[in-house]
Amino acid sequence: MKMKKDLCLLGKAKMDPIAFQDMSYSRGNHCWVCGNENPHGLYIKSYWDGDESVCTWKAEDYYTAGWPHVLNGGIISGLIDCHCVLTAFASYYRDKSPQEQENPPYWFATGSLKIDFLKPVAIDKPVELRASIKEMTERKAFIKCSLYSEGEECARGEVMAVRVPTRTGPKKEK
């Protein structure tokens, strides 16, 4: 099964022609937020824009917080989490050979997440996430990310992602 819904490119020119989620190293990803192969997923798409990664996404109205016009903070956390982890993943494989991208030996998993909620996020407007790598060590990546709504920064996150063997990550397609 291969499901791709490019729901997120709403008015933002993509800076790189292929989303991280559509690269060969992301194949078999069932993640609810960033996987192409979860039938109930959010299907975010992340692209390089220079050294930053960018993602634009629009929520369905049932992803509300207690307040009906506001995007749920847990969904915001999930978007930041996945966009950051995929940024670490894409950064690691950016200069790797096609063969290594095709059979990725490593995946990244979230080790810790910190979110500052600055303003309520309107649920009926697309959000834009921008992330960059702060530091990449042998086993860990430290990524920072901001989430914008109508150009205003509404949440700010920091993620520590741990590099793990692929056998603990997404299954490869058969």
Next chain:
Amino acid sequence: MGRGINNLSEREIPNYWPGICFGCSRKNSQGLNLRFWLREKGCYTRCVIPDHLCGIDGVVHGGIITLVLEEVAQWTIISHFGKFGMTREISVRYLKPVPTNMEILVEAEIVNQNEKCILFRCTVHNSEGVLLTESESDWIFASPSTIAKATAVDESMLREFLSKYSQ
């Protein structure tokens, strides 16, 4: 004493929220439909997260874990104080994978509070009492007028909702 799921109070917090919150509303068919029970210094939920809300196969997505951690903190504020809270900051440490499709216990405990803000430690344990995730979150108490201004929700509805928890 262990943190076993069978070892807790059964005093459920009634949910009068009329909205469609993804975490706790009974009216959100896509949501988690979480239920909450009172504790002396907080509250808890027992829940089973379905397989499709995964990060990697069989493991609950970190964003969903964060959502549930926030829900138990918010419902502690509602049930203990008859007020609303807004998260300023949350830090989450994912210690072990949280399995999908298995019951977990998610608890909020008040660590510190004053008249303006409240600090929580929240945890996720599995059914054997193993700690899987822990978080600290910093909340501010928010008046109905502040919430109404920030979210375009009717203030009288917010006041009516809170009145059911402050009696």
